[in-house]
Amino acid sequence: MSEKFDVIVIGAGPAGYHAAIRAAQLGMKVACIDAALGKDGKPALGGTCLRVGCIPSKALLDSSRQFWNLGHIFGEHGITTKDAAIDVGTMVGRKDKIVKQFTGGIASLFKANKITPYYGFAVLHPNKVVKVAQHEGGEIELTATNIIIAAGSDSIELPFAKFGEHIVDNVGALDFTAVPKRFGVIGAGVIGLELGSVWNRLGAEVTILEALPTFLAAADAEVGKVSAREFKKQKLDIRLGAKVSATEVKKDGVHVTYTDDKGEQTIVVDKLLVAVGRRAATKNLLAEGTGVKLDARGMIEVDAHCHTGVDGIWAVGDCVRGPMLAHKGFEEGIAVAELIAGLPGHVNFDTIPWVIYTEPEIAWVGKTEEQLKADGVPYKAGSFPFAAVGRAVAMAEPAGFVKVLAHAETDRILGMHLVGANVSELVHEGVLAMEFKGSAEDLARICHAHPSLSEAVHDAAMAVDKRAIHKAN
Numbered sequence: 001m002s003e004k005f006d007v008i009v010i011g012a013g014p015a016g017y018h019a020a021i022r023a024a025q026l027g028m029k030v031a032c033i034d035a036a037l038g039k040d041g042k043p044a045l046g047g048t049c050l051r052v053g054c055i056p057s058k059a060l061l062d063s064s065r066q067f068w069n070l071g072h073i074f075g076e077h078g079i080t081t082k083d084a085a086i087d088v089g090t091m092v093g094r095k096d097k098i099v100k101q102f103t104g105g106i107a108s109l110f111k112a113n114k115i116t117p118y119y120g121f122a123v124l125h126p127n128k129v130v131k132v133a134q135h136e137g138g139e140i141e142l143t144a145t146n147i148i149i150a151a152g153s154d155s156i157e158l159p160f161a162k163f164g165e166h167i168v169d170n171v172g173a174l175d176f177t178a179v180p181k182r183f184g185v186i187g188a189g190v191i192g193l194e195l196g197s198v199w200n201r202l203g204a205e206v207t208i209l210e211a212l213p214t215f216l217a218a219a220d221a222e223v224g225k226v227s228a229r230e231f232k233k234q235k236l237d238i239r240l241g242a243k244v245s246a247t248e249v250k251k252d253g254v255h256v257t258y259t260d261d262k263g264e265q266t267i268v269v270d271k272l273l274v275a276v277g278r279r280a281a282t283k284n285l286l287a288e289g290t291g292v293k294l295d296a297r298g299m300i301e302v303d304a305h306c307h308t309g310v311d312g313i314w315a316v317g318d319c320v321r322g323p324m325l326a327h328k329g330f331e332e333g334i335a336v337a338e339l340i341a342g343l344p345g346h347v348n349f350d351t352i353p354w355v356i357y358t359e360p361e362i363a364w365v366g367k368t369e370e371q372l373k374a375d376g377v378p379y380k381a382g383s384f385p386f387a388a389v390g391r392a393v394a395m396a397e398p399a400g401f402v403k404v405l406a407h408a409e410t411d412r413i414l415g416m417h418l419v420g421a422n423v424s425e426l427v428h429e430g431v432l433a434m435e436f437k438g439s440a441e442d443l444a445r446i447c448h449a450h451p452s453l454s455e456a457v458h459d460a461a462m463a464v465d466k467r468a469i470h471k472a473n
């Protein structure tokens with residue numbers, strides 16, 4: 001006999017736990033299954049984001065930022081310290097405590113919402129049957145009217161750089177026991193830049209090898225240019241057009257061979273992070289005959305409403321098309337739960353913000369200048385540097401800028417691009433304005449507190465019509 005639910009969610013990561021909680025709020029009987037274990041070997045809900053992604057990396061970014069400030073910014077404020085040191089064990093322990101707090105928080109939320117958790121690996125079978133190989137032993141069979149697959153994603157492993165003690169993915173790079181003297185990274189994407197920054201700030205010599213010839217190719221070109229300049233000042237050695245072909249773990253470190261326009265070269269590092277993207281975690285997830293289709297990259301095929309085309313089966317988050325971002329998964333999870341309840345669930349893919357938590361932070365929403373040019377959309381750009389914002393200079397954080405892109409005829413905001421302190425928060429001015437179909441003039445006429453970093457957004461919006469007050473237009 002299989003236990004029957006209204007909704008079964010496979011995966012308790014950002015997309016899955018949002019779907020489960022929203023479905024429970026809407027009065028449905030919900031089960032949520034997750035196979036992950038925490039560092040202590042016990043089941044841990046929250047997915048990659050909470051266990052080994054967004055939250056732990058931010059904990060380390062914040063710890064390393066404090067240490068970096070001590071050596072690089074405190075002096076400007078007249079503060080001097082002697083013999084500053086970082087205790088990596090304490091830093092990692094703090095990170096682990098935060099992870100435990102938040103993964104435990106999901107378990108409490110499940111309890112409060114009467115969601116039944118199952119711990120083990122779930123396989124979807126035909127006729128909406130889910131079989132779970134439970135960690136506690138034995139297989140259990142569940143069925144539901146609706147099943148939401150939120151299986152997430154795994155790091156891509158390169159055939160010539162197998163993960164082990166010295167070659168790691170994002171999970172390994174969160175748990176070093178000491179600062180590596182030489183830290184290599186393959187891939188100057190989001191993970192490479194964030195974790196490269198953590199260990200660079202703590203004193204590692206960091207070399208990042210990026211296959212593409214352009215830095216941050218997905219971002220607005222000006223964002224790429226300005227942030228590359230800042231990273232160079234921090235001595236992050238980013239080598240573009242560098243195609244890695246081999247690695248070998250030897251006594252003196254990991255030998256990494258790559259080819260760039262100067263020919264074949266080798267670097268030797270103590271630890272190597274491979275951060276070349278992630279792939280949908282759909283291996284062994286679907287039994288024969290479910291009717292759910294995977295695309296060539298192993299992603300579950302869905303329509304605009306996250307429906308798989310098989311009655312009652314939906315998929316959300318990293319295992320379906322779209323950016324692999326926790327907050328995109330949040331929105332899809334909520335939308336699907338609402339659609340199941342007969343409500344108008346919806347995700348606006350045009351206003352999903354991107355944030356890279358480096359120093360300075362990088363964030364954007366909407367179209368880049370390059371995309372608008374390629375699409376033949378007439379636009380106006382207004383930008384404003386943080387170096388002219390009183391609050392930013394008072395904080396000793398003058399790097400970066402805000403750029404607002406608006407339609408040349410309608411003035412509607414089409415994109416906002418930011419580099420600077422706290423832009424992970426400021427980008428939401430752009431998200432909100434775009435959601436409300438706002439114009440650059442709308443933003444320019446909204447009173448912003450002085451002194452605040454948000455004045456850069458205000459002046460950038462004013463600069464769209466060449467009327468920024470604090471710079472020559």
Ligand code: NAD
Nearest residue numbers: 187188189190191192209210211244275276277278324355
């Ligand atoms: P990514 O796609 O952001 O970057 C991977 C980079 O590796 C790319 O620049 C690519 O050109 C490069 N690359 C690929 N193969 C290579 C090779 N053989 N040699 C050298 N370079 C190579 O992927 P990621 O950094 O691994 O992150 C994975 C996912 O996790 C992304 O989708 C990302 O959005 C998400 N994530 C987001 C955040 C955030 O929002 N702050 C943080 C971490 C991860």
